[in-house]
Amino acid sequence: MWFTDVYALAALAGFAGLLAATKRWTWNKRWLLLSFNVAFLAVFSRFHGPLVAFALAYTAANYAGYVWLCWARSFRRAGFWGLIAANVAAVSAVRFVDMGVLPEPPFYNAIVTLGLIYYVLKAIDAVYFAYFVGQEGRARAVDYFNFILFVPTFTSGPILKFRDFLADAARPYDVGAADLETAVKRIVLGLFKKTVVVYWMQRVFDAVAAGSGDLHAAESLFLMAWFYVMIYFDFSGYSDIAIGFGRLFGYNVPENFKRPFLSPTLTQYWRNWHATMADWFRDHVYLLVARRNVSRRTAAGLSVVIMLLIGLWHGYTWTYVVWGLWHGAVLAVENLLGRTTVNRKKVGAIHFYARCLLTQLIVVLAVAVYIPDAELVRRVYAGLLFGW
Numbered sequence: 001m002w003f004t005d006v007y008a009l010a011a012l013a014g015f016a017g018l019l020a021a022t023k024r025w026t027w028n029k030r031w032l033l034l035s036f037n038v039a040f041l042a043v044f045s046r047f048h049g050p051l052v053a054f055a056l057a058y059t060a061a062n063y064a065g066y067v068w069l070c071w072a073r074s075f076r077r078a079g080f081w082g083l084i085a086a087n088v089a090a091v092s093a094v095r096f097v098d099m100g101v102l103p104e105p106p107f108y109n110a111i112v113t114l115g116l117i118y119y120v121l122k123a124i125d126a127v128y129f130a131y132f133v134g135q136e137g138r139a140r141a142v143d144y145f146n147f148i149l150f151v152p153t154f155t156s157g158p159i160l161k162f163r164d165f166l167a168d169a170a171r172p173y174d175v176g177a178a179d180l181e182t183a184v185k186r187i188v189l190g191l192f193k194k195t196v197v198v199y200w201m202q203r204v205f206d207a208v209a210a211g212s213g214d215l216h217a218a219e220s221l222f223l224m225a226w227f228y229v230m231i232y233f234d235f236s237g238y239s240d241i242a243i244g245f246g247r248l249f250g251y252n253v254p255e256n257f258k259r260p261f262l263s264p265t266l267t268q269y270w271r272n273w274h275a276t277m278a279d280w281f282r283d284h285v286y287l288l289v290a291r292r293n294v295s296r297r298t299a300a301g302l303s304v305v306i307m308l309l310i311g312l313w314h315g316y317t318w319t320y321v322v323w324g325l326w327h328g329a330v331l332a333v334e335n336l337l338g339r340t341t342v343n344r345k346k347v348g349a350i351h352f353y354a355r356c357l358l359t360q361l362i363v364v365l366a367v368a369v370y371i372p373d374a375e376l377v378r379r380v381y382a383g384l385l386f387g388w
Helices: 006-021 028-048 051-071 076-099 108-114 116-137 141-149 162-170 177-209 217-248 275-289 296-314 318-337 349-370 374-386
Strands: none
Touching: 006 028, 006 217, 028 051, 028 141, 051 076, 051 116, 051 141, 076 116, 116 141, 116 162, 116 275, 141 162, 177 217, 217 349, 217 374, 275 296, 296 318, 318 349, 349 374
C-alpha cells in the first residue's frame, strides 16, 4: 500500500541505513525496529486516522493473551479457542460493516488501513505457538510487537511465521554487501512491476472493459486472463518489495510466489501462488484436524474446508464462497484420485505443459471474482456464457 509513496520508501531505506550504521549494537534489530514501526505508523496516522493507537492497543491485547497462554496450567484449551474466536470476530465485524450489517465504528478507517486480515493471521499463529509450545515458546514483548507491526509486511504480506521471526530476531544484524545487492535488486524489480507493468496493464484492462454493453466471449476470456496476470504482477510486486526491505532490516521474509504458472496440478499451484497464505491455512487447519497421516477422503474434505475458509478470508460474499468451493472441489478430486503432484522428470514435456495449461484454465475461470466492480464481474461471466 505505502510502497508506492516516495516518502515511505525513503523512510524504509533510511532506516535500513540506520541499522547498518548501528550494527555493533546487539539489540539494534529489536529496539530500533520497534521505534521505527511505531514512528512510521504514527506519521501514517496523520492521513488515515488513529491507526497507531488502534494497532498498539490491539497488539497489546493479543500479547496479553499470548503470555497468559504460555504460562497457563488450566483452561488452556478454552483460552486457545477464545483468543482465536476474538480475532476472527474482529475480522468478521469489519466484513459486516462492509456489507452494511453493522454501523461503521469511529476507528473504522484505521482498522481497514491496518489490513486487519493479515494482522489476525499473524496473531493466531502466535496463539498456536503459545498453545503447542508452552512456556518454552514465550517471547519478549519487543519481538512480539515487531512481529505484528513489521512495516514491510504490515498490510499485504507475505505472512510471517512467529517461530521464524523469533529466530531472526535472535541473530545479530548481519546484512553484508551481497545481501544489500540482492535486496536492492528485489526492491527495484517490485517497484517496476507496480509502477510500470501494472499501470500499463490496468489501462489496457479498462479500455477493453469500458462501456456497459454486453461482452463477447473472447472479450470475457481476455479480461479474465489479463486480470489474472495483472494481479500476479501487482501482488508479486508488493511481495518483492517486502522481501527486499525485510532482508535489509535483517529478517527473512518468505517467498510468496514460486513460479505458479508452471504448476501442473492445482495442489501444486497453491503451494506456489500466495504460498504463505495457503501454507497458513493448510498448517493451522491440518494441525487441529489431522496431526498424523490422513486418508485420501479426509484430505479431500479438508481441501474443500481450507479453500472455503480462504474464500471467506477474502470476503463474506457468495462469489467468494463459490470461488472457494470451485477450488476445493478440484483439489478434492486430485486428492481422491491421488493426482496431487506431477513429477516433471517422469512425464513428457507435452504432458507436463498441457497439465500446467489446464491448471491455469481452472484458475482463470474463477479469477474474475477478484474484480472490484461487481457489475463488471457480472458482464464478464455473462459474456463467457452467452456471448458466443
